[in-house]
Amino acid sequence: MVVRQESRPGSGADASPPEFQEAVATMRDATLRPEIFCEEMPAPQRIAPYAAALSADVTVDGTDVGTGRIILLHDPAGNDAWDGTFRCVAYARAEIELDMITDPLLADVGWTWLTEALASHGAGYTAVSGTVTRVATESFGGMSDEEGAAQLEIRASWTPLAATPGGGLDVGPHVEAWGELLCTAVGLPPVPDGVTVMPGRRGQRGSGR
Template sequence: MAVREETRPGAGAGGSPPDFIAAVAAMRAAPLRPEILCEEMPAPQRIAPHSFALSADVTVDEVDVGTGRIILLHDPAGNDAWQGTFRCVAYARADIDPELITDPMLGAVGWTWLTEALDAHGAQWTAASGTVTRVATESFGGMADEEGTAQVEIRASWTPVAPEAPLTGPPDLTPHVEAWGELLCTAVGLPPVPEGVATMPNRRGQRGR
């Protein structure tokens, strides 16, 4: 299951460190649910020496109900704030029932969608931080007949942890991308995949143009 690859500086092009190249390959290989359309996107170039990014839309009954992105940052020299040489930065936005917008637990629950997904997929991580934002839209005047809408936005970053000795090498980014995909699906209200059922390959880089 291959993501459409677009070689660019900092995205696994020639000259990138082997650990970064291996991490990017693991991200590209991560299986995601078929409701997710995933493709590569330009990654920020000024935050870290090397970066790679994926974007995704969640579609249910041919309607886009959620969107997100995950960015991998790598600084071979290390970063004290990251507590490591790699950092994942993720974003997820989903439509929700407008009645949920006033739920005082929405923020805390939204954050656990991420942390529980990371743990469920066996991702090793540390130093997580982020925000959960609720957005409500009401219409007035000539648009007063339109129903209100609500969305939840989750922004987070965390440090993927590399294998412990005697193993060596970069952190395995596959479970981190899988967890991000699960976060997107949970946020839009899709039921979890039953235990024992294999996740089918998702649509990669097949968006109509």
């Protein structure tokens, strides 16, 4: 999988700091479940001097049931709001059963999916924040025969921590936690302990999609 790196106009991708290049390399090495199709996407250029991004779709029985993206931001000068020089920004959206939309605990559970995924992958972090949004769609008039639909959207950002003081940043566990969040949100069962996860599909989709 090739992870696209972006930098602000005038800096040039080749001018990105070694620590950012190394962190992006760990994004590339992350292992995701086979239900996840992951590919590069353009990264935002106005939030931080350097950025890299991935997008993903979760497919079950040939149907896309979830989508998301994760962005790695880097500002060598540091950012007070981040409490560090790196920041992960993640988004996940999943189709859910319509009757789940009224569950008062749904938002809390959705946020727990994220924090538990980070913990289970050993992805150290600080300064986490985000939102959980539920959306219900119902059709009327000429479209009244269409079934209602519901979606859950999770948006979050956090500052990834190096595994050891002075060590390089390994973003792989954060990407893998994001992948687990996507799969949990769409209702896929967790991978049993002791079972090796086969890497998901990487690269470009065919022209037919």
